[in-house]
Amino acid sequence: MSDLRFDNRVAIVTGAGNGLGRSHALLLASRGARVVVNDLGGGHTGAGKSSAAADKVVEEIKAAGGHAVANYDSVEDGAKIVQCALDTFKGLDIVVNNAGILRDTSFQKMTQEDWDLIYRVHVLGSFRVTHAAWTHMRDAGYGRIIMTASASGIYGNFGQANYSMAKLGLHGLAQTLAIEGRKRGVLVNSIAPTAGSRMTETVLPPDVVAALKPELVSPLVAWLCHESCEETGSLFEIGGGYVGKLRWERTEGALFRLSRPMTPENIRSKWSVICDFGRSTHPANITESIQPILGNVGTAKGKGGNEFIDVDEALGYEFPPVESKFDERDLSLYALGVGAAKDPLDTRELAYVYEMSGEGFKMLPTFPVAPALGAVFALAKEGKQAPGLHYGFDRVLHGEQYTEIRGEWPRAGKLRQKIKIKDIFDKGKGALVISAITTTDDAGRELAYSEMTTFVRGAGGWGGERGPSADVNVPPDRKPDAVVEEKTSPNQALLYRLSGDWNPLHADPGFAKNFGFERPILHGLCTFGFAGRHVVSKFCPNGDPRFFRSIKVRFAESVFPGETLVTEMWKESDTRIVFLTKVKERDKVVISNAAVELFKELPRPAEKPAASATPAAAAPVDRASFGSADVFTAIEDHIARRPELVAKVGKVFVFKLSSPDSAWTIDVKNGSGSVTPGAGAADTTLELTDADFLAMTSGKADAMKLYMGGKLKIGGDVMASQKLSFLQKIDPKEAAVAVAKKRGGATSTSTSTPTSTSTSTSTSTSTPIFKALGERLAKNQGLAKEVGAVIQFDVKSPDISWVVDLTGPGAVRQGTDAKATAVLRIADADLAGLCKDPGQAQSLYQHGKLRVDGDVRVARKLGFLKDLA
């Protein structure tokens, strides 16, 4: 690379008689520059004046064959120095503002003169020289200016208050000059040198000063002043052979919502965030500097709140999952708590509380609310509240409750409850906080979903969203289709609280008095359980609680234990019962706006779909995946392979299985033996649950123990059942192959798939959206054409499906379509957002919140949903 030359460039170096200035001048001159060597000739404290220093430097330059002229003006007369350059060398390209003095003293002792003098020489001087040069450089379209700053200015230094002020002031000046000069080719930089000069002699030890030669600083000045250097507005530290560049670093900082008062306490609480350089940026200009400020102003308006509730912070918060266990005892205790089996001879009710009941033990379907609320209480006990919710339990009233069965419940097991703050509404005086609680088993299978609406007294009034206000589940104007009247017992609350709601309000007379109740009141959820049970008894086919799908109630009034509950019910459809519950003694409605939804058909336990399309290619099926139908297939195969069994066994067995119900006849008596679905004439009848049957035939449960435990009932020839021992000899490999063949060959008869019908619930927000879409499509025929596909939307929580047919003129209907181009699955809660901005589709999809079967590309064309919510 070629040498950096300054031929024909004219430079002013102020304070060039000694030290750094002298070194800069010599270097620039040695490389061809014509240099105005300015020096007042004073001492380093600014006293005195002589021409000797500048003259000596000029002589030195000339002796080396360079061009230079001496100038003895004060930098405060900057225009004269500039004029000297223009007069002598007919131009000016470079200004190195170097002149400086020290007046070190502690701030306490500092005089006005100390302050003014430093200001005048450093700041005013640099201003005057630069200002005089500025117009010339701008007009010429070229200039290089150096400001001499100092580490004392950047970091501070004891005894140099005046100097620190001046030095960092120069960098501030340089930064703005850099901006103003950039377009005119005038580049301005600052250096913070450390060199052994007359000025540093006072602060550094002599041996260090000797090593810090000015010659180790000047090369940076020369480079920054060269025409090939494009740097501007920058600050460099240099000395002793080190050169480095500085920039600003700023923490990512904290953002405060503008809708809230910003207090010193807010600042204190976020102090560690404000000061955390773990996440930081390097703003390089005002635009970058102001970016987070404008960003906050633009986005942090927020949803509002007050001292009780910060909606933005709380909304969407999900608590860490809460785990719990339950078993038959908990199911029974809950059922007793809500008044089940008052008549111990009522076999249907007995099934809720007696695990060996002949009817088959059944869970009272409102039970899932108990572990869900139990989780809420567990968090409360640990003092865990969602961020942004700052109110105590004393303000809280349970307003509404929705609970839905989402999967088949075992009789015992582990549960995991996930609680999320789903909605917060401002009701004026009070606030509504809606928590969504998802209950899964330990394998993650969803078992239930609940929404608990709490009314928080005195916490409203921030002017936020009021939420839905329409009265739902209003009974029709006719006599109820069914009425159940039932007296609660005086100790009902004491029994119910054992299912997890320990609030003393329901047990402690003194506590209740403090709340203004003459005695402890019944749990709202206890009344809820009574009412649910009433609906089941009247409207579930055969009183079978497994038809129960969901329940939604509003708590209107307290109940005292011992009062009589009257539940009035209206059948709106086969799957929907509207009801209300009153207290007979006081004729007050205690549960209003309530409904129970039923399954149209009994939900079946989920089974794996058929394994293979063709029997020939069927792979053996893992034993663990067998359903009971598979076991009978294996038995059939076993008997067919061993015709000698008929002679050995010589009996007909009928298995009656429950949950789900099925019946099978195993004939090992007639012909070559057979296995057929349905119950025929039998020597021996065996009754047990489907699950126990599977456990027994896979060797996990012992038939004798099941029998002794009352789980297996044997009718007819009890002794003949011992001949069933042949079942234990089934070859697992043969069974696996047989089942695979059967599954592959007979897809329609082998297993039935779950057919839980999806009915719309009143809480779905999708209905108005899709209705509006229908209207939009009718108005704007072109919309459909743009997409040209059939899209099925499966909206979840609550579940409802819609088909949007955009192949013809465009049509919307509720339901499903097997020929849909794509099936889009999305949570009800996310649908509104998608409608607001269909551009979100990709992000929702990539996040897994919009699931797509079929051709994903239709999800790119959801513009037709815009603004429907």
Next chain:
Amino acid sequence: MGRRVNVIGVGMIKFSKPGQSEDYHVMASKAARAALADAKVPYEAVEQVYAGYVYGDSTCGERATYEVGLTGVPVFNVNNNCSTGSTALMLARQAIAGGAAECVLALGFEKMEKGALGIKYDDRESPIGKHAKVMVDVQGFTQAPPAAQMFGGAGREYRWKYGAKKETFAQVSVKARKHASNNPYALFNQVLSLEEIMASDEVFDPLTRYQCCPPTCGAAAAIVCSDEFAKKHGQTSPVWIAAQAMTTDYESSFETSMIKMVGYDMTVNAGKKVYEEAGLGPEDVQVCELHDCFTANEILTYEGLGLCKEGEAEKFIWDGQNTYGGKVVTNPSGGLLSKGHPLGATGLAQCAELVWQLRGTAEKRQVPGARVALQHNLGLGGACVVTMYRKD
């Protein structure tokens, strides 16, 4: 690049599940001996060893080869995530090509733990931290295994771009299982139907369980040598490496695309370099072992390597162009999905399969008329090695 490099011996052991394998040094020594026997050269003739593995303390490579012999040979331990095996092979090739050695052993082995890949050192910057940031920005982070989220996310993006159905992803596994059913070295020999693959547990949409390679234990090895050495040991027409290239992440990996984040551009560029060096194109390849850690990545790799055009992988799959009778048989061994993916061994197991294919000794898996073979091995973090083999 320097001298021609031949692969005169390969060997591997049957891959197994974590907890059911032998220890790493036993597995590795078996694979090394098998490769030596295949090459018909004694261990004493090996002048250098490149030993690849990911999980294990330092110098496992030495411990493994000490089971084969104590000849004082230089051993270099190689660690490059999922592309470790082919990285070892590349170093071995460089040693021969540059004239530093005449005969070198490339060895790969892995003893894995059950469960999805995780982070071993959580007290320092993760090597895939930059990659994970892209993912978190694009799609957040859930409970699924991280690798499945990354490649699954790339699959989502692919679907978004080109509309491929979920079933298309599953179909890649159907093919993998079918191929593996003929491979005695594979972890899974059972075929699975499309329905079974679709019905297996969802790991990360669109990936179900059977679309994710399993944690695997195993070892594989290759003996590479110069022409002179091959001739001296009676190998007149050995399989040779026609071209090889490694790429690491480009800027595009850290922008906003999941497809690019999982190394699509590494694949594209490594492929280009190889085609250029070999003077052959994707149309000349009959058989390809590629990095199908997840079905999504096999689909991306078809396009990255130019086996089909961008956006046309779905048609390529359903037309059966990726299996016997089609344009190019991909992963005749069953691939990572079905043969298994012991990280350090995978690259060399791919090499072994392709050498057998080119020699015509792949038995039931033989691709008729295979003359040019392509290998693609990719690791997040990241590195991608593409190798082309030929036999005259």
